[in-house]
Amino acid sequence: MAKESVKARQKKREKMVMKYANKRRILKKSKNYELLQKLPRDASPVRLRNRCSISGRCRGYMRQFGVSRIVFRNLVSQGLIPGVKKASW
Template sequence: MAKESVKARQKKREKLVMKYESKRKMLKKSKNYDLLQRLPKNSSPVRLRNRCSITGRCRGYMRQFGISRIVFRNLVSQGLIPGVKKASW
Protein backbone atom coordinates (compact mmCIF):
# COMPACT_ATOMS: atom_id res chain seq x y z
CA MET A 1 0.00 0.00 0.00
CA ALA A 2 1.36 3.39 -1.01
CA LYS A 3 1.93 6.13 1.51
CA GLU A 4 -0.83 8.70 1.84
CA SER A 5 1.56 11.47 0.85
CA VAL A 6 2.28 9.72 -2.47
CA LYS A 7 -1.44 9.35 -3.18
CA ALA A 8 -2.04 13.01 -2.32
CA ARG A 9 0.82 14.12 -4.57
CA GLN A 10 -0.65 12.14 -7.45
CA LYS A 11 -4.09 13.75 -6.98
CA LYS A 12 -2.48 17.19 -6.88
CA ARG A 13 -0.70 16.46 -10.19
CA GLU A 14 -3.96 15.25 -11.76
CA LYS A 15 -5.68 18.53 -10.81
CA LEU A 16 -2.82 20.59 -12.26
CA VAL A 17 -2.86 18.62 -15.51
CA MET A 18 -6.59 19.23 -15.89
CA LYS A 19 -6.19 22.94 -15.04
CA TYR A 20 -3.45 23.67 -17.58
CA GLU A 21 -4.52 21.24 -20.32
CA SER A 22 -6.04 23.81 -22.68
CA LYS A 23 -3.29 26.37 -22.03
CA ARG A 24 -0.56 23.80 -22.77
CA LYS A 25 -2.31 22.74 -25.98
CA MET A 26 -2.59 26.36 -27.15
CA LEU A 27 1.07 27.12 -26.38
CA LYS A 28 2.25 23.98 -28.18
CA LYS A 29 0.13 24.83 -31.22
CA SER A 30 1.58 28.36 -31.37
CA LYS A 31 5.09 26.94 -30.71
CA ASN A 32 5.67 29.35 -27.84
CA TYR A 33 8.05 27.16 -25.85
CA ASP A 34 9.30 29.93 -23.57
CA LEU A 35 5.87 30.40 -21.99
CA LEU A 36 5.32 26.65 -21.98
CA GLN A 37 8.53 26.28 -19.99
CA ARG A 38 7.22 28.68 -17.32
CA LEU A 39 4.18 26.54 -16.51
CA PRO A 40 4.44 24.33 -13.40
CA LYS A 41 6.36 21.07 -13.91
CA ASN A 42 3.53 19.03 -12.45
CA SER A 43 1.11 20.37 -15.05
CA SER A 44 2.70 18.10 -17.64
CA PRO A 45 0.73 14.87 -18.23
CA VAL A 46 4.02 12.96 -18.55
CA ARG A 47 4.54 13.27 -14.79
CA LEU A 48 1.36 11.31 -14.02
CA ARG A 49 1.67 7.67 -13.00
CA ASN A 50 -1.00 4.99 -13.21
CA ARG A 51 -1.95 3.97 -9.68
CA CYS A 52 -4.38 1.47 -8.17
CA SER A 53 -7.55 3.28 -7.13
CA ILE A 54 -7.78 1.20 -3.93
CA THR A 55 -4.23 0.78 -2.63
CA GLY A 56 -2.27 3.38 -4.61
CA ARG A 57 0.19 0.76 -5.85
CA CYS A 58 1.87 1.75 -9.13
CA ARG A 59 3.39 -1.57 -10.17
CA GLY A 60 1.27 -4.29 -11.70
CA TYR A 61 -1.46 -1.80 -12.67
CA MET A 62 -4.23 -3.18 -14.90
CA ARG A 63 -5.50 -0.32 -17.03
CA GLN A 64 -8.76 -2.04 -18.02
CA PHE A 65 -9.89 -2.27 -14.39
CA GLY A 66 -7.96 0.60 -12.79
CA ILE A 67 -6.53 -1.57 -10.01
CA SER A 68 -3.34 -3.49 -9.29
CA ARG A 69 -2.92 -7.20 -9.98
CA ILE A 70 -3.02 -8.10 -6.29
CA VAL A 71 -6.32 -6.33 -5.63
CA PHE A 72 -7.63 -7.76 -8.92
CA ARG A 73 -6.90 -11.33 -7.79
CA ASN A 74 -8.65 -10.79 -4.47
CA LEU A 75 -11.73 -9.25 -6.07
CA VAL A 76 -11.95 -11.98 -8.71
CA SER A 77 -11.65 -14.77 -6.16
CA GLN A 78 -14.49 -13.15 -4.17
CA GLY A 79 -16.58 -12.90 -7.35
CA LEU A 80 -16.86 -9.11 -7.22
CA ILE A 81 -15.75 -8.48 -10.82
CA PRO A 82 -18.43 -9.70 -13.24
CA GLY A 83 -17.40 -11.71 -16.30
CA VAL A 84 -14.01 -12.74 -14.96
CA LYS A 85 -13.21 -16.15 -13.54
CA LYS A 86 -10.07 -17.97 -12.58
CA ALA A 87 -8.53 -19.91 -15.43
CA SER A 88 -8.09 -23.65 -14.99
CA TRP A 89 -7.49 -26.38 -17.50
Protein backbone atom coordinates in the same frame (compact mmCIF):
# COMPACT_ATOMS: atom_id res chain seq x y z
CA MET B 1 0.09 -0.18 0.10
CA ALA B 2 1.44 3.20 -0.96
CA LYS B 3 1.82 5.97 1.58
CA GLU B 4 -1.04 8.42 1.83
CA SER B 5 1.28 11.28 0.87
CA VAL B 6 2.13 9.53 -2.42
CA LYS B 7 -1.56 9.05 -3.21
CA ALA B 8 -2.31 12.68 -2.35
CA ARG B 9 0.58 13.91 -4.51
CA GLN B 10 -0.73 11.88 -7.45
CA LYS B 11 -4.24 13.33 -7.08
CA LYS B 12 -2.79 16.83 -6.88
CA ARG B 13 -0.86 16.24 -10.12
CA GLU B 14 -3.96 14.89 -11.86
CA LYS B 15 -5.90 18.04 -10.95
CA MET B 16 -3.07 20.27 -12.14
CA VAL B 17 -2.77 18.42 -15.46
CA MET B 18 -6.51 18.87 -16.06
CA LYS B 19 -6.32 22.55 -15.11
CA TYR B 20 -3.49 23.41 -17.54
CA ALA B 21 -4.34 20.96 -20.37
CA ASN B 22 -6.06 23.53 -22.57
CA LYS B 23 -3.36 26.15 -21.99
CA ARG B 24 -0.61 23.62 -22.78
CA ARG B 25 -2.33 22.62 -26.00
CA ILE B 26 -2.65 26.24 -27.14
CA LEU B 27 0.98 27.06 -26.29
CA LYS B 28 2.25 23.96 -28.09
CA LYS B 29 0.18 24.76 -31.16
CA SER B 30 1.56 28.31 -31.29
CA LYS B 31 5.08 26.96 -30.59
CA ASN B 32 5.55 29.39 -27.70
CA TYR B 33 8.03 27.30 -25.72
CA GLU B 34 9.15 30.10 -23.36
CA LEU B 35 5.67 30.41 -21.87
CA LEU B 36 5.27 26.65 -21.92
CA GLN B 37 8.35 26.29 -19.73
CA LYS B 38 6.93 28.76 -17.21
CA LEU B 39 3.96 26.49 -16.47
CA PRO B 40 4.28 24.40 -13.29
CA ARG B 41 6.23 21.16 -13.68
CA ASP B 42 3.40 19.07 -12.31
CA ALA B 43 1.15 20.40 -15.10
CA SER B 44 2.91 18.07 -17.53
CA PRO B 45 1.02 14.82 -18.19
CA VAL B 46 4.34 12.97 -18.42
CA ARG B 47 4.75 13.30 -14.65
CA LEU B 48 1.61 11.25 -13.98
CA ARG B 49 1.95 7.64 -12.96
CA ASN B 50 -0.70 4.94 -13.27
CA ARG B 51 -1.67 3.90 -9.76
CA CYS B 52 -4.14 1.41 -8.31
CA SER B 53 -7.30 3.21 -7.24
CA ILE B 54 -7.55 1.09 -4.07
CA SER B 55 -4.03 0.41 -2.81
CA GLY B 56 -2.05 3.12 -4.62
CA ARG B 57 0.43 0.57 -5.96
CA CYS B 58 2.10 1.66 -9.20
CA ARG B 59 3.62 -1.62 -10.34
CA GLY B 60 1.51 -4.38 -11.81
CA TYR B 61 -1.19 -1.87 -12.77
CA MET B 62 -3.95 -3.25 -15.01
CA ARG B 63 -5.17 -0.36 -17.15
CA GLN B 64 -8.41 -2.04 -18.20
CA PHE B 65 -9.60 -2.36 -14.59
CA GLY B 66 -7.73 0.51 -12.90
CA VAL B 67 -6.28 -1.66 -10.13
CA SER B 68 -3.06 -3.53 -9.42
CA ARG B 69 -2.68 -7.24 -10.08
CA ILE B 70 -2.91 -8.08 -6.37
CA VAL B 71 -6.16 -6.17 -5.81
CA PHE B 72 -7.48 -7.52 -9.11
CA ARG B 73 -6.91 -11.09 -7.98
CA ASN B 74 -8.72 -10.48 -4.69
CA LEU B 75 -11.68 -8.83 -6.42
CA VAL B 76 -11.95 -11.68 -8.94
CA SER B 77 -11.84 -14.28 -6.17
CA GLN B 78 -14.70 -12.51 -4.43
CA GLY B 79 -16.65 -12.31 -7.71
CA LEU B 80 -16.80 -8.52 -7.70
CA ILE B 81 -15.62 -8.05 -11.30
CA PRO B 82 -18.31 -9.19 -13.73
CA GLY B 83 -17.30 -11.41 -16.62
CA VAL B 84 -13.98 -12.48 -15.11
CA LYS B 85 -13.35 -15.73 -13.31
CA LYS B 86 -10.29 -17.57 -12.08
CA ALA B 87 -8.89 -19.95 -14.64
CA SER B 88 -8.64 -23.63 -13.82
CA TRP B 89 -7.73 -26.53 -16.10
